[in-house]
Amino acid sequence: MPKRFAYSLAVLFTTALLASAPALAADGYPTQLRIGYQKGNSLVLLKSRGTLEKALAPYHVEVQWHEFAFGPPLVEGINAGSIDIGFVGAPPPVLAQAGAAPEVVYVGYSEPYQDNYAIVVPKGSTANSFADLKGKRIAVAKGSAGEYLLLSALDQAHWPLAAINEAYLGYSEGRAAFERGDVDAWVVPDPRLADTQLANGARAVLSARQLPPQYSFYIAPRGFAEQYPKALAQVLAQLNATEQYAKAHLDDAAQVLSDDTRVPLPVWRKALARQNWGVHYPFPAEVVASQQQVADTFYRYHLIPKPVRVADAVVEVKP
Template sequence: MLPFRRPSWRAFLACLVCFGFQSLAYADASWPAAINIGIQKGDPLVALRASGELEKVFSAHGVAVRWKEFVYGAPLVEAINTGDVDVGAVGSTPPILAQAGAAPGVVYVAFAPKLQKSYGIIVPARSTIQRVEDLRGRKIAFAKGSQGHLFVLKALADAGVPVTSVQFVYLNYSDARAAFERGFIDAWAVPDPRYADTELSTGARTILTIGQLSVAQYGFYIGSRDFARRYPAALRLLFDVLDKQTASELAHPAQTAEFLAQSTGVRLDVWSRALPRLEWGVHYPLTDEVVKAQQDAADLAYRERVIPRRVEVRDAIVDIR
């Protein structure tokens, strides 16, 4: 039986006790009428949505669960800012842009494990580019405001390559894939599962993975400051269920890949390649190490004029404990 199939309510409560959940921590809290969750392909919330388990858990508190899918992080941030979404998973760049711009109400509430191999800078199979230094005079694509944006900036800084010597091409994922295949761009910063799909379909080569940067990069769970302060128990319950299910899914990659292929429409071979390198999981509150790494990313964004002013990451954190 797949670990994410819907168990009975009694069995699920037994699992909560087994995993050491403090169910009483949720009992006296006020609960929202609904929780609106933003998801992107490749984040663990996709599997949680497909399993239906979160709806079952939240129904005990009279909370409806609504899912909204986004192509990358920047639109998700805007949805949180406007109140259409309460919480979602993003890379390091979107919350920095939010804090420095018109969405100061967007806050960090949890973080994912250190990013290692799930994001890569790739080049066509027959490209002469072998390393980041070879990108001088070349075109590299990424979605503006995405994790890939600061990934590329940090990669260039680590390699001593001036930003002015590289041409940035801001493309969404579908347009970037077409440009990559037609030779209109020389390199592409792309996350899984699109990363794995491009490797399998085109034979693309990786010249750098995100874990090779000089400073660790993390994924984050963000939400509105108002929701995080009013309903911390709802966020804790979401993250506790997500973390335990994620651990089970990653322990059964073959079954999980098959399940995701059936529920997302992404090919089985793509998920089979992507899953072993996805950094799924969730932890809270943010640690000093994570905050320091994210502050480095924010300072880089300011130096490279991605944001108009310097920001203090700690000012945008809500501790939901």
């Protein structure tokens, strides 16, 4: 074979290989970004818009979406490093830090709950305030943001835990017990809150707005957060842009979430109308202090086995 022809074949073969090989990620970016999400939150809206994929395309990052039915398996995935970012309420990172998930760190946060998390009573209840629930049976999901809301309400009223009858029930069981009259009140977030208000005329006697602020968080494995802060900053920036878009287009957002969850459209419209929008990073001192109060409260009520220092699990993501 003539040398010139052989050289041409080699060049063509090398070019074909390079063209078929995946592009290497830019410096400071992973080749893949694995996002863990649950139904009915802003990550679903981000996924539906496709803007994150476009934002990361110049850096040759492949975005993968992994759905989780519940929060605990998502936290386990973060701790194991099989998921790179996820969204949870205030308690899961505290439980992780106090338990067997030391690799879970905070990288971003959402605006605090307001009227979208509340203690509700049935339509015909004589209770008009939290003070009227002394000695009553209140349904709440164990270890949830709702349990912290309930404990905060007790602290604000200067009541001991024994002042109410706490009934640990999951959301489905809690709603069934609430509708049967087996409990006097129920601690519930949107969209379930909006659903029971529209379907049953449930009334809020206390909302998160009236209590110390409680945030939700974006979490990641420590190693990933420390190695790829630029990638996480892109996710958080796109999430914030998505939330601002949703705020201005509530009907569109409600339709996406209704399709995703099969929760009726009017329920999502009511829930989103009182949503507190915004995704932020890095962490100001007041957000860390608020989450530390969650950790201290859970330790004081023996919900975690040891005290934790929230600041130790915060990684400052910067663009």
